[in-house]
Each structure stands twice: as C-alpha cells, then as structure tokens.
Amino acid sequence: MIRVVLPFHLRTLARVDGEVQLEVGSPITLGSVLDALEARYPVLRGTIRDHVTLRRRPFIRFFACEEDLSHDPPDATLPDVVTTGTEPFLIVGAMAGG
Amino acid sequence: MSRVRVLVGTKKGAFILTADGKRQNWEVSGPHFAGWEMYHLKGSPADPNRIYASQSSGWFGQIIQHSNDGGKTWETPGGGPTKTPDGMPQGESNKFVYEGEVGTHKWYDGTQHPWEFKRIWHLEPSLTDPDTVYAGAEDAALFKTVNGGKTWQELSGLRGTKGALWQPGAGGMAVHTILLDPKNANRIFIAISAAGAFRTEDGGKTWKPINRGLKSNYELPDPDAEVGHCVHRIAMHPSRPDVLFMQKHWDVMRSDNAGELWSEVSGNLPSDFGFPIDVHAHEPNTIYVVPIKSDSEHFPPDGKLRVYRSRTGGNEWEALTKGLPQKDCYVNVLRDAMAVDSLDKCGIYFGTTGGQVYMSPDGGDSWNAIVHDLPAVLSVEVQTLP
Numbered sequence: 488m489i490r491v492v493l494p495f496h497l498r499t500l501a502r503v504d505g506e507v508q509l510e511v512g513s514p515i516t517l518g519s520v521l522d523a524l525e526a527r528y529p530v531l532r533g534t535i536r537d538h539v540t541l542r543r544r545p546f547i548r549f550f551a552c553e554e555d556l557s558h559d560p561p562d563a564t565l566p567d568v569v570t571t572g573t574e575p576f577l578i579v580g581a582m583a584g585g
Numbered sequence: 586m587s588r589v590r591v592l593v594g595t596k597k598g599a600f601i602l603t604a605d606g607k608r609q610n611w612e613v614s615g616p617h618f619a620g621w622e623m624y625h626l627k628g629s630p631a632d633p634n635r636i637y638a639s640q641s642s643g644w645f646g647q648i649i650q651h652s653n654d655g656g657k658t659w660e661t662p663g664g665g666p667t668k669t670p671d672g673m674p675q676g677e678s679n680k681f682v683y684e685g686e687v688g689t690h691k692w693y694d695g696t697q698h699p700w701e702f703k704r705i706w707h708l709e710p711s712l713t714d715p716d717t718v719y720a721g722a723e724d725a726a727l728f729k730t731v732n733g734g735k736t737w738q739e740l741s742g743l744r745g746t747k748g749a750l751w752q753p754g755a756g757g758m759a760v761h762t763i764l765l766d767p768k769n770a771n772r773i774f775i776a777i778s779a780a781g782a783f784r785t786e787d788g789g790k791t792w793k794p795i796n797r798g799l800k801s802n803y804e805l806p807d808p809d810a811e812v813g814h815c816v817h818r819i820a821m822h823p824s825r826p827d828v829l830f831m832q833k834h835w836d837v838m839r840s841d842n843a844g845e846l847w848s849e850v851s852g853n854l855p856s857d858f859g860f861p862i863d864v865h866a867h868e869p870n871t872i873y874v875v876p877i878k879s880d881s882e883h884f885p886p887d888g889k890l891r892v893y894r895s896r897t898g899g900n901e902w903e904a905l906t907k908g909l910p911q912k913d914c915y916v917n918v919l920r921d922a923m924a925v926d927s928l929d930k931c932g933i934y935f936g937t938t939g940g941q942v943y944m945s946p947d948g949g950d951s952w953n954a955i956v957h958d959l960p961a962v963l964s965v966e967v968q969t970l971p
Contacts, residue, residue: 496620496645500661530661530679534645538680546644580644 489520489565490575497535497578501528506575515570517549518561535578550577589926590655590968591934592636593942594623597960599638601656606928608946611955617659618650625707625921625964626656632715633968637734639705639720647704649678649720649734662734677736681705681720681728684741690724691752700724700744707921707964709763713770719789721760725751725777727789740789743775747794747812754779754815754834761920762819766826774829774844779804779815782831784844795844804834818920820862822869830872830899832862832920837874839899850899855886861923865948866931870898873933873949875918884915892935894949908952909943916941921964928969936962 491507498504509523518541525532536543541561543549549556551569568574591602598616617623621640629635634655640648650659663678681702692698703723711717716733726744728737743760751758756778766772771788774795781796799814815834822828831838831847836857838847851857856876865871872895878886885891890909893902916939926932933945940959945952 494644496642500645500648529663530648532677533647533679539682544644544646 488572489515489523489569490572491520491524492575492577494578494580496580497531500530500534503528508572514564516562516564517556517559520565520576521561546581546583548579548581550579551575587928588970589928589932590628590633590970591924591942591944591955592626592628592656592964592966592968593936593956593959593962594625594638594921594964595936595940595960595962596622599623599626599640600956600959602942602955608926608928608932608944613956614656617656621648622704623963624704625966627708627710627966628655628968629710629715629718630712631710633970635710635715635733637708637710637718639708641704647679647681647702649705649708649737651734662732663736678734681722681726681737682739683726683744684739688744688748690748690758691750693753697749700726702726703757704759706759706761707763709765712765712767719763719765719773721763721775723757723759724753725758725760725780727760727763727775729789740785742785742790743783743792746783746792748780750812751777751780752813762816764819764821764826764829766821767823768826772826772843774819774821776816776819776831778817779813779834781812781814782816782819782829782844795840796847797845798840798847799831799833799838800836800849801834817860818862820864820872822864825869828869828898830862830864832859832874834858834880837862837899850895852895852900852902854893854902855891855904859918860920861918861935863923863925863933865933866925866927867929868896868931868948871896871948872898873923874902875923875935877917883917888913888915890914890916890937892933892945892949892952905945905949905952907950908945908954919963922962924965924967926967926969932967934965934967936965938962 489509511523587606593600598619600615604611624639626638636652638650689697705720707721709719720728727740762776764774776782783792800808802808818832827843829840837851839850840847859877889911892905916937923935936942938961942955
C-alpha cells in the first residue's frame with residue numbers, strides 16, 4: 488500500500504481528507520504511482536503532470552524520505568520505505584515566494 | 586418577483602451575489618473554489634441553474650466546474666471521484682489539447698513559438714443548449730463542448746487564420762471575448778489580445794479577421810494591419826447583432842456591418858483607453874465604458890472612478906459618478922468584469938481589482954457597492970431570474 492500526501496488544493500479537488508492510500512503493482516515507480524492516483528481520482532489528471540506529455544507541471548514537486556525526487560524519470564523506482572508504506576510519497580506545490 | 590444572481594470570478598475564488606428585483610439587499614455566497622483563480626463563470630441562457638466556471642492555478646492548471654443548482658453545489662463534469670461504467674472518459678473535462686499540428690505563433694523576440702495551453706479565460710454557453718459551451722483559451726484558441734463540459738474539442742480553423750502572425754501582449758495571448766449571434770447560430774464573433782477580432786459564418790470551421798478601420802499607431806509597425814490589434818472587449822445588443830462596439834487598447838470603436846469596418850466613437854471621453862464595454866439591456870444604442878488613464882497607468886484618470894455612458898452609440902459621452910469614489914481611487918476594471926441585467930430598470934454591474942463590485946439599479950445614474958473587500962475581481966456576469 489502506497490501512502491500519498493496531496494497538497495491542500497488537490498485534496499479539495501479530489502474530495503479526500505488526509506493521506507491517499509493506493510494499491511500499486513510492481514515495479515512501483517514514480518510513474519506507476521501517479522498512474523494509479525489519476526486512475527482513482529480522474530479529476531487530478533492534468534493537475535500534477537501534463538495531460539498529453541505526462542511531464543511534471545513546473546510548480547509541482549515530489550518528495551520522499553527527505554529527498555527531492557522531482558527530477559527523477561517516471562520509471563525510477565521509489566525508495567523501499569515508500570513502497571512498503573512506511574513513509575509517504577509527498578506531492579507538493581512549489582513555494583511561491585513573494 | 587424577478588431576482589438577479591451575480592457571478593463574480595476573482596483572483597482567489599468565486600462569489601455569488603443574489604438579490605430580489607429591488608437589488609437593495611444582497612446575499613453573498615463564497616468563496617467557492619477558495620484560493621484558485623476564477624477567470625470566469627457564466628450561466629446557460631437555456632437553463633439558468635446550469636453554471637460553468639473556469640478554475641485555474643499556476644501550480645495545478647485548468648479545471649472546469651459546473652453546477653446544476655445555480656451555484657449551490659459544483660462538480661467537475663468528467664472527472665469527479667466517481668466511476669463511469671458507461672465508458673465515458675474520466676478526467677477529460679479539464680483537457681484542452683490543440684488539434685493536429687500544434688503550430689507556432691509570433692513570440693516576443695520575433696521568433697516563432699509553439700502554442701502552449703495555459704488557461705480558459707472565458708466560457709460562453711450556447712443560447713439554446715445547456716450542454717454546449719464555447720471556451721476561450723490562452724494561448725489563443727477556441728474550444729467547444731457539446732456534452733456539458735465532459736470533453737472539449739478545438740475549433741482549430743481560428744488558429745489557421747494568420748495565427749503565425751499573432752503575438753502575445755503583456756497580458757498574454759487569449760481568446761477573451763465570445764459573442765454568439767442570436768439570429769444566426771452559425772455566426773460567432775471572438776476577440777484576442779493581441780491579435781484582433783474574428784468572425785465565423787459557419788459555426789467555427791472558418792474565420793475571417795474583422796479589423797478594418799482599427800488603427801494601432803503605437804502598438805503596430807503597420808497601424809492598419811489585418812491582424813495584431815489589441816482588442817480588449819467587444820459587445821453587442823441581441824436585437825442588433827450586426828452592430829458591434831469595441832473597447833480597444835486605445836480607442837472605442839463601432840461597427841454597423843458585423844465588423845467589416847470599424848469607426849472610432851471615442852468622442853469626448855477623458856481617455857479612450859480601457860478594458861470593458863457593455864450595452865444597456867433595453868436601449869441598443871446606450872453603451873458603457875470605464876476610461877483608464879493609459880496603457881502605462883492602469884487606473885482611472887485623476888483618481889476618480891467614472892463610468893461613461895453614451896446614449897447615442899458613441900461619440901457623445903457623459904460621466905456617471907454618483908456613488909462612485911471621486912478621489913484617491915486607483916483600481917482597474919478588467920475586460921470581463923462588467924455586465925448588465927435585464928430587469929425593467931436595467932442594472933449595470935462592474936467589479937474592480939480592488940475587490941469592489943458596484944451596481945447601478947437605474948442604468949448608471951447612481952451606484953452602490955454590493956461588496957467592498959473581495960479579492961481582485963476578474964469577471965462579473967449577471968443572471969436575471971424569474
């Protein structure tokens with residue numbers, strides 16, 4: 488079971504409270520987690536990555552285990568503690584500054 | 586007794602203001618979609634409880650919402666957390682993809698730049714079918730849904746109309762105005778900053794630039810260019826769809842032949858720069874603008890917020906000031922932030938970047954602020970309800 492933490496506005500959009508828990512088949516990668524998330528909550532399609540190219544939107548960040556995974560390729564496997572559900576996978580809205 | 590419902594889009598959410606026909610006591614609902622930029626909300630003329638809303642964010646992109654109960658509850662037409670066993674594509678209601686080869690337009694440095702979808706500026710529901718809506722996009726393109734917003738398809742002939750020559754202004758390059766001809770379902774007028782005005786006679790397949798007579802002496806190397814003019818807004822009275830009024834970057838213009846030729850009607854305005862323009866609901870020759878000092882100073886001249894009314898279809902203008910701040914006022918009124926109701930005594934409404942929504946229950950003679958302290962107002966639409 489993968490634990491995913493969404494930013495506030497995407498929790499509102501998907502109408503969820505707290506963490507999202509997803510069943511994801513092996514291998515568990517950045518891309519497969521996002522695929523599973525969007526399949527469960529179709530309204531999130533296009534909000535995290537582009538509808539067509541599936542590239543991460545510029546002001547979205549992916550964190551786990553105090554590491555920035557934002558620039559990892561979609562087929563990068565996630566840390567073991569994320570795949571076992573010990574640690575969550577964080578989808579974060581980038582700091583706006585100003 | 587009739588009622589009015591005012592749909593207000595702001596930089597940080599949407600608000601719905603309602604009152605009875607006297608328009609004295611207002612209920613304020615919102616913020617809906619708090620924290621999101623709400624570029625535009627508009628109700629279906631065919632089913633006033635069906636309201637469409639454009640919700641966007643620099644972080645999360647474009648969301649389309651609709652309501653079937655006049656704005657009490659909302660849903661994403663094709664992307665809620667619900668199953669669709671009938672196979673309807675899910676999450677497609679937020680998907681705006683340019684048709685075919687994306688192509689390029691002119692970029693700030695003179696090179697060609699690929700079209701990139703950013704957001705929907707304006708939603709224009711069909712006059713007859715609640716499930717059909719046109720959407721004006723940045724980068725400039727027109728999309729259409731025929732299934733209540735579940736899926737959207739580009740009417741790509743528009744970008745084929747000299748699109749390679751279009752260039753964004755400082756505010757972006759967006760289809761911000763969509764006018765549907767109530768007498769001819771195949772005729773649509775649109776306007777783009779900074780490309781100009783365009784008309785289709787075949788429901789959106791093919792388009793023609795309608796910019797003859799516009800002069801952009803300081804914005805274009807050829808002031809009479811066929812495309813490239815920074816049109817800020819076009820308005821029409823439904824009884825006279827061949828008569829169009831335009832607020833351009835500079836100049837207020839009028840066409841009596843569906844845009845074939847424009848002539849300037851700025852007349853005695855203190856400044857002919859501005860954003861919105863609208864037409865009285867019952868007097869097709871009575872029009873309203875809000876003069877702004879200049880393209881460099883987006884606030885009212887002399888710190889006085891004045892709506893100007895012409896009862897002669899332009900050229901002769903009178904300042905409307907009663908109830909509006911006449912000192913130290915430095916707000917702007919954006920292009921989609923003015924609307925009229927159709928009660929017997931026509932109400933005029935506009936919102937400001939300072940968060941006020943003003944309304945006049947008497948065609949502009951006097952004004953009251955319905956709300957003072959909303960986030961910056963991006964759009965105002967009014968529904969007159971039975």
